[in-house]
Amino acid sequence: MIKHHPTDDLLIAFSAGELSSSLSVVISTHIEMCPVCRHQVERYTAQMSDESLNQQPEVIDFAANSDDIGTDANFDEMLSGIIAEPESNFAETFKSTPSKVIGDGFELPKSLSRLNVSNFVNVGKISRARIELDEEPVRTSLLNIKAGGEVPHHTHKGFEITLLLQGKFEDELGGYVPGDFIILDAEHTHHPVSKEGCWCLTVVNDSIQFTKGVNRLLNPLGKFIY
Numbered sequence: 001m002i003k004h005h006p007t008d009d010l011l012i013a014f015s016a017g018e019l020s021s022s023l024s025v026v027i028s029t030h031i032e033m034c035p036v037c038r039h040q041v042e043r044y045t046a047q048m049s050d051e052s053l054n055q056q057p058e059v060i061d062f063a064a065n066s067d068d069i070g071t072d073a074n075f076d077e078m079l080s081g082i083i084a085e086p087e088s089n090f091a092e093t094f095k096s097t098p099s100k101v102i103g104d105g106f107e108l109p110k111s112l113s114r115l116n117v118s119n120f121v122n123v124g125k126i127s128r129a130r131i132e133l134d135e136e137p138v139r140t141s142l143l144n145i146k147a148g149g150e151v152p153h154h155t156h157k158g159f160e161i162t163l164l165l166q167g168k169f170e171d172e173l174g175g176y177v178p179g180d181f182i183i184l185d186a187e188h189t190h191h192p193v194s195k196e197g198c199w200c201l202t203v204v205n206d207s208i209q210f211t212k213g214v215n216r217l218l219n220p221l222g223k224f225i226y
């Protein structure tokens with residue numbers, strides 16, 4: 001089950017159409033994978049188009065303590081309720097979008113399939129392609145870590161968003177499943193490792209800095225990977 005979700009602030013800004021292209025792309029890919037956040041965005045969108053336009057949308061704070069989300073029995077009940085609802089506009093849109101396969105046969109989420117993707121650059125077990133959104137210095141990328149691959153210990157000068165699309169990886173903070181949405185900032189260092197390999201969508205607004213010993217020699221590679 002997905003444990004890590006965007007904050008409500010991000011979902012509200014997304015619903016209001018206030019996010020930059022890169023953030024919109026990563027949030028819409030998450031809501032393609034996550035029925036809970038899709039439901040939230042639909043509620044916000046409906047509330048915003050209501051007459052009560054000037055009022056704050058009602059906030060149901062699923063994400064504030066998202067690590068607890070899977071332990072609440074009510075959550076399961078709510079989730080079944082959401083899944084049982086009729087197909088949403090978003091779900092219909094995703095269904096009617098043609099799929100696109102890249103790399104060695106990876107099927108892109110529908111929310112990415114209409115975007116231009118650059119060629120892949122390979123560094124060891126990591127391949128990276130840019131999603132061409134033209135938002136420098138913000139960079140949006142597809143990252144493929146092959147089985148047994150890892151990204152050395154690093155921190156970020158700005159923020160780094162990782163949305164796991166397929167496979168699994170883990171870092172100091174735990175393991176992740178497809179759909180998990182992880183935001184890290186300059187306070188965090190981490191060291192993602194993928195035993196079975198994975199595909200991620202990443203958004204960063206500055207270079208990453210490798211932090212440990214000989215890894216520092218890799219710093220010029222930081223821009224390549226992310």
Ligand SMILES: [Zn+2]
Pocket residue numbers: 002004005006030034036037038
């Ligand atoms: Zn979610």
